[in-house]
Every structure is written in structure tokens, then in C-alpha cells.
Amino acid sequence: MSRFHLHSEQHLVSRIGWLRAAVLGANDGIVSTASLIIGVAAASAGRSEVLVAGTAGLVAGAMSMAAGEYVSVSSQADTEAADLDREKRELEANPEAELAELATIYERRGLSPSLARQVATELSQEDALAAHTRDELGIIDHSIARPVQAALTSAITFTVGAALPLALVAIIPVARLVPAVAIASLIFLGVLGAIGARAGGAPIARATLRVTFWGALAMAATAGIGSLVGAVV
Structure with a gap:
């Protein structure tokens, strides 16, 4: 009996599509809503005005994130589809040139010319389009554009992120309100950074510092503008 056995591995890079959209959505939800709340509160507005502004920001932000992600990722999907269609036509029109092109790619990766030609030939016999899609175009399964997934993930995580600072308005x-929302939101961002880093296998301290720094900068800017506008008005 062989001492070796095959086993499946779940690589972290396979999460990149939904993880990017999730972290982006939650981060924007926390930062934009907290900044909006702080800015309006700093302008000496009452609780009801802050709640209205925060709720409007949550709804508008979630819809904007969904629409933005869908449009941008759809553009990527359109580009991928166009490249695949062109590759199909090239394979049908000149399969020998495409085979030579594939062999050249493998040579550049370190295979000898004869082995590169053999690998290209066998892969092309199995599924020529799949071989060119992966090795020439660089399109692999976990990087394929998924507009609906990106839109839904961003909208949901934005809503969850925005709901955290908004909930504080009702109880603080x-x-x-300004210092409470600022401090709590920085904690939320730190937790988000840690979760995102953990899910993606990245250094937790660096990710946490990155999101909290930029979040603090955004909230400080809106608090200053809110105070200025409130004083003028």
C-alpha cells in the first residue's frame, strides 16, 4: 500500500472574491455612517436629526455599494467574456499557432522546449480553451468576476457595518455622542480588520492598524467640518 495519499486543500486565495467585497462593504459602512453621525452631531443637531441623517446614509450607502460593485465587476466580467470569445475564434482559425503560443508560455516558466510542447499538446487535446484561459489569459476559477455575489456581499456587509454606529445614536x-461614536467605531474597525486578516491569512496587527488609522482620519475630518458648519450656521 502506498505511503502517500491525496488530500484536498482549501487555499485562502479562493476567498478573495467575496472577502474583498465583504471587508470593503463593512469598512465603508462603519466609516461613512460614523463620520456622517459625528459630522451632524458636531453641528449641534438633535438626536432625531442625527438618526435621520444616519439612517439615510445607511440606506443610500448600501444601495450605492451594491450598484457600484455590480457595475464595476460587470465590466470585469464583460472584459473576461470578450477575451474568451476572441480566444475561441483564434483556436478555431489557427490551432497550430495557438499551440505554439501555449508551448512558449511553458518554456518561459522553465520547461524545456520538448517538454513544453508535450505539455501544451496534451492539455490542448484535453481542453484547449481551458488551457489558454488559465495560462495565457490568467483567468482562474476563484478570480472570475461574479457581479451579483459582489453586489449582495457589499450591500449586506455595508448595512451591518453602518448599523453598529447608528445603534449608538439611540442609546448614547x-x-x-461624538466621542462615543468615534471610540466605538474605531473598536468596530479594529475588530473588522482582525477578522478580515484572519480570514485572508494576513498579519492581524497591520490590517487592524490600517483600517483604524484611515477610519480615525475620516471621522476627524467630518467632525471638524461639522463643527465649522455648525458655528457658521
């Missing part, structure tokens, strides 16, 4: 006294 208005006089303490």
Missing part, C-alpha cells in the same frame, strides 16, 4: 446621550 447627544452630548456624548
